[in-house]
Amino acid sequence: MAQQQLDPTDPVKAGPVNGDALAGYLRAQATEFLRSLRQHRETGGSGSAARASSGGGENGTDQTVDAARALRRSARRISGSLHTFRSLLDPDWSERMRPELAWLSGTLAREHAYAARLERLLGALNRLSGSGSEPGSGFPVQAGAEPSAAPKGQLTVGAAKAGALLDRQLTLARTRAHSAALQALGSSRFHAVADSVAVLASEVPLAPTASTADLRPSATAAQGRLLDAVGSLPLLTAGHPYNAEALVHGLSADTSPQPQDVPWHQVRLLLRLHRYAREVLRGGEEYPADVRLLAAGQALNQHRDAAEAASAAASAARTPRIAPATAYALGVLHADQRHEVEAARFTFQQSWQKEAVRTH
Numbered sequence: 001m002a003q004q005q006l007d008p009t010d011p012v013k014a015g016p017v018n019g020d021a022l023a024g025y026l027r028a029q030a031t032e033f034l035r036s037l038r039q040h041r042e043t044g045g046s047g048s049a050a051r052a053s054s055g056g057g058e059n060g061t062d063q064t065v066d067a068a069r070a071l072r073r074s075a076r077r078i079s080g081s082l083h084t085f086r087s088l089l090d091p092d093w094s095e096r097m098r099p100e101l102a103w104l105s106g107t108l109a110r111e112h113a114y115a116a117r118l119e120r121l122l123g124a125l126n127r128l129s130g131s132g133s134e135p136g137s138g139f140p141v142q143a144g145a146e147p148s149a150a151p152k153g154q155l156t157v158g159a160a161k162a163g164a165l166l167d168r169q170l171t172l173a174r175t176r177a178h179s180a181a182l183q184a185l186g187s188s189r190f191h192a193v194a195d196s197v198a199v200l201a202s203e204v205p206l207a208p209t210a211s212t213a214d215l216r217p218s219a220t221a222a223q224g225r226l227l228d229a230v231g232s233l234p235l236l237t238a239g240h241p242y243n244a245e246a247l248v249h250g251l252s253a254d255t256s257p258q259p260q261d262v263p264w265h266q267v268r269l270l271l272r273l274h275r276y277a278r279e280v281l282r283g284g285e286e287y288p289a290d291v292r293l294l295a296a297g298q299a300l301n302q303h304r305d306a307a308e309a310a311s312a313a314a315s316a317a318r319t320p321r322i323a324p325a326t327a328y329a330l331g332v333l334h335a336d337q338r339h340e341v342e343a344a345r346f347t348f349q350q351s352w353q354k355e356a357v358r359t360h
Contacts, residue, residue: 017281019088019210025280026081029074030201036070037194040185043067068108068181075105078197080276084222088213090205100193107184110177113308118170120309122163124336125329129159155332158325162333165316165326219277226270233263235349261307264345268300295351303344310337 043064079101082094184190207213275293317330 016214019206023204026204029077030197033074033197036067040067072105072108075101080273084277085218088210093205114170114174125159125163129156158329161326162329222277226274229267229270299344299348306337306340310334
């Protein structure tokens with residue numbers, strides 16, 4: 001199957017792009033980081049991701065959640081740019097900053113992730129048991145994703161207890177993540193990160209050669225890593241809307257993370273780095289937006305969410321001394337989310353290969 005090659009001139013203007021573009025981008029992201037941090041502190045810093053995921057909550061809470069998201073967004077972009085363009089930056093400073101920004105972004109993301117996971121699982125339980133409806137994910141419904149009428153009745157018996165169990169487990173996890181985020185934001189470690197970002201907003205520690213170096217080779221290398229990773233995916237198999245072979249592995253009783261998910265998660269991270277590199281070369285804007293990259297990124301986000309939701313359902317099913325009907329409902333829920341994983345892979349394959357065929 002033909003592999004798409006992105007136009008190397010697409011994300012750049014004519015001629016070399018030197019270190020000034022990188023410095024300007026990093027200063028802008030550092031300024032956004034500090035602005036978001038100030039907004040987060042002014043609004044109390046105690047927003048709940050659960051309210052954000054449902055669109056509710058008081059205005060101050062919403063502003064706090066928005067500020068936390070903006071904080072994560074700028075931290076990811078700074079960290080990603082330090083990785084892609086590390087040869088143009090002071091190596092010691094860059095290697096110190098990247099893991100600290102990754103720690104901060106990951107810590108702030110967990111509360112929202114647990115809230116969104118609970119909402120996803122409860123919505124799926126309602127849909128599968130016939131007790132409610134779930135907003136569509138936009139992905140094709142695969143054969144076998146819905147239980148038949150007879151099992152649906154059995155599922156309804158355990159769905160309420162399964163939902164209550166998931167609610168307890170994921171709400172506890174979300175509460176702990178919220179406390180961890182607040183503790184992190186008050187720690188000396190975070191203050192050191194914030195101080196470094198404040199310096200970055202006015203002074204970028206570029207390498208001596210950055211003023212005359214071209215950023216495009218580093219951006220092209222990031223693009224190449226993405227294309228290589230996509231090339232290693234089983235896209236031919238993912239091109240079938242019902243991938244029974246993958247589901248055999250996805251529905252196994254093995255409690256370890258699904259190894260087949262790992263390369264897809266890796267592509268998601270590389271796609272993000274590629275998008276950030278395009279932003280740097282375009283002076284902070286990715287315009288015109290690449291519809292293929294946006295669709296691929298959305299599919300991979302759904303892939304991650306479904307895989308993590310399936311893992312949460314499987315973990316809940318291993319709770320000691322739960323009723324058989326509850327375990328059955330969680331098993332059906334796990335299978336449903338693994339179907340969603342395959343649906344996301346199918347959607348990614350369709351969006352990626354459609355453009356590949358058009359360019360050859």
